[in-house]
Amino acid sequence: MLQALATVPRHLFFAPAFEAHAYQDKAFPIGEGQTISQPYTVAYQTQLLDLQPTDRVLEVGTGSGYQCAVLLQLTPHVDSIEFNEVLFARTRQLLATLGAGGAGLHCGDGSVGLPDRAPFDAILVTAGAPGLPPALLRQLRVGGRLVIPVGDSQTQRMVRVTREGAEAFVREEFEEFRFVPLLGAGGWRS
Numbered sequence: 001m002l003q004a005l006a007t008v009p010r011h012l013f014f015a016p017a018f019e020a021h022a023y024q025d026k027a028f029p030i031g032e033g034q035t036i037s038q039p040y041t042v043a044y045q046t047q048l049l050d051l052q053p054t055d056r057v058l059e060v061g062t063g064s065g066y067q068c069a070v071l072l073q074l075t076p077h078v079d080s081i082e083f084n085e086v087l088f089a090r091t092r093q094l095l096a097t098l099g100a101g102g103a104g105l106h107c108g109d110g111s112v113g114l115p116d117r118a119p120f121d122a123i124l125v126t127a128g129a130p131g132l133p134p135a136l137l138r139q140l141r142v143g144g145r146l147v148i149p150v151g152d153s154q155t156q157r158m159v160r161v162t163r164e165g166a167e168a169f170v171r172e173e174f175e176e177f178r179f180v181p182l183l184g185a186g187g188w189r190s
């Protein structure tokens with residue numbers, strides 16, 4: 001997992017003017033009021049997903065594409081969905097340029113998941129949610145994991161939900177983080 005982080009050149013996901021900041025362990029603005037996650041956070045969430053190379057993953061909140069590129073190091077089966085059309089268009093172009101075009105990139109409200117591509121072995125939400133979006137739980141395969149920061153607008157606790165049966169979900173709680181808000185029907189409606 002650390003190897004996956006080391007392999008992806010983070011500066012490529014920054015605007016040229018900010019490239020010098022790319023190897024600090026900090027979140028950074030990527031435009032449209034959004035941020036590229038801190039490397040620590042990317043490592044933390046990726047670790048909790050516990051990915052196998054055959055796993056099918058959904059990322060909600062493509063943003064800069066950095067986390068998506070890290071996921072692609074671990075499995076070729078990655079879908080990622082971004083709500084913001086400007087970021088979606090820019091990141092699709094960037095990932096193609098980097099030769100990291102292997103992910104299925106989608107534009108829309110990922111708080112309701114991606115029903116056409118479900119079920120998933122792992123779902124990763126990279127924006128803070130007010131609660132567990134029911135659609136994301138439904139789109140987990142039995143054995144699948146949802147990793148999602150849940151809380152108010154200030155702080156969110158990292159939560160992992162594992163689907164152990166059709167109606168059996170096990171919830172674990174981890175450290176606190178601060179993410180930009182998850183918008184949409186299963187998030188902070190906007």
Ligand code: SAH
Binds near residue numbers: 061
């Ligand atoms: N994983 C990203 C971090 C992006 S920040 C990276 O590595 O850079 C969170 C992103 O979630 C923002 O780009 C924001 O636009 C997006 N987002 C917020 N609500 C969303 C929703 N309902 N569906 C999809 N994307 C959403």
